[in-house]
Amino acid sequence: MKRIFLFTAIFFLFTGVLAGCGTSGKTSGSSSDKEKIVIGYFPNINHVPAMVAKDNGYFEEQLGDGTKVEYKTFPDGSSFMTALKTGDIDAGLVGPGPAMNNYMTGADVKIIAGASTGGTVVLASEQSGVKSVNDFTGKSFITPAVGCTHDVQVETFLKEHGIESQRIGGTMKHVTGNPAQYAAMLKSGKVDIAVAPEPWAAVIQQETGAKVLIDHDEVSFGKTLPASVLVASGKSVKENPDRIQSIVDAHKQATEFIAENPEEAKEITIKDIKETTKQELSKEVVDQAWERIGFTYKVDSDAVQAFADSSYELKFLKEKPKFTDLIDTQFID
Incomplete structure (x- = not known):
């Protein structure tokens, strides 16, 4: 510790x-x-x-x-x-x-x-009592920032399963923090679920024994x-x-x-x-x-x-996005 x-x-x-x-x-x-x-x-x-x-x-x-x-x-x-x-x-x-x-x-x-x-993994601590997505209601989860890549991935996944964060009217409490803190926060019970980029997901598994609930290829947009x-x-x-x-x-x-x-x-x-x-x-x-x-x-x-x-x-963006000018592939084509 x-x-x-x-x-x-x-x-x-x-x-x-x-x-x-x-x-x-x-x-x-x-x-x-x-x-x-x-x-x-x-x-x-x-x-x-x-x-x-x-x-x-x-x-x-x-x-x-x-x-x-x-x-x-x-x-x-x-x-x-x-x-x-x-x-x-x-x-x-x-x-x-x-x-x-x-x-x-x-x-x-x-x-x-x-x-x-890839590289986004969702884990739950042993003491949280969370064994599957069905147990997420009312629990707390942590991501690096509101609306960050990992946050959007997991909240998209949750919405597809009928679960939402308190930010948009659901029951899950969302907190943010540096992934380096996640192992300690899971162990102390400050959060139930961590949405972690690698290598922090592997560190969490090694140091806390937390269970992977949603793997990198299962979370929304995980493969593409x-x-x-x-x-x-x-x-x-x-x-x-x-x-x-x-x-x-x-x-x-x-x-x-x-x-x-x-x-x-x-x-x-x-x-x-x-x-x-x-x-x-x-x-x-x-x-x-x-x-x-x-x-x-x-x-x-x-x-x-x-x-x-x-x-x-998910209401992270106020306007429906169009990315015609955001991506410029002239340097890799």
Whole structure:
């Protein structure tokens, strides 16, 4: 128990740390003649392409010697999208939910490639008494944020089974929090059900013995929806298409490396997450999580639209979405 709480405290301290601050512009010191590009991502397995590209120097290779690449990690999609909108990052990986939600409120964001699929798992603690979806009524569940990708997935699934959160008139209490906290919260009884991205679902299973109720391929959109996407600002796409193409090419290299070298990619993942969160995941946890994830730079536009339509029906979006201008596939076609 002490180890879990220590990990949670350290995670909050170190998440978001990066080599420098800021975004495109001239760097200081001896490299003042180089333009700085900042890439954002999360310390979870849906974001492995960014970790692999970082470790192998793919962004540096594609962007050239005149560019200095830095990296910034985020705990959730809201903080990532804020950084993209303010220009603190130039591009990076985020869930489709935050990208769509911000697009609908006027944010200048473009999905320029896919990154991963799957990886959302719904678990219940032993003491919750929840054995199946039939036991969800009146229980509490936690997701990283309101309207995030994982939240929309599970609430779509619940609605299809006649269950709703209190937010839209149902009985289930919804709370939010960092996935690094979930194991402790389930153990303490603060929540009954966790909707967790990998590798945190595998960590929860290992540390708490929680039961998987809805697996990655059973939850709504689990097989088709991009779990993470590569995004940039529309301004960058318009004004710097060559730079965006280089970023996408580096991302494609990383995705292909993962397919060809899964064991080495796992080692990179373990190392990167440890550097960011100070938590060293076991090989067993990563192997288990890896089975629930797929990696691809392609984007299923139909799946994104269907997901968005569900977000609207669940009242996460105020207007019925049309994503004609959100997804730009010119860099991967």
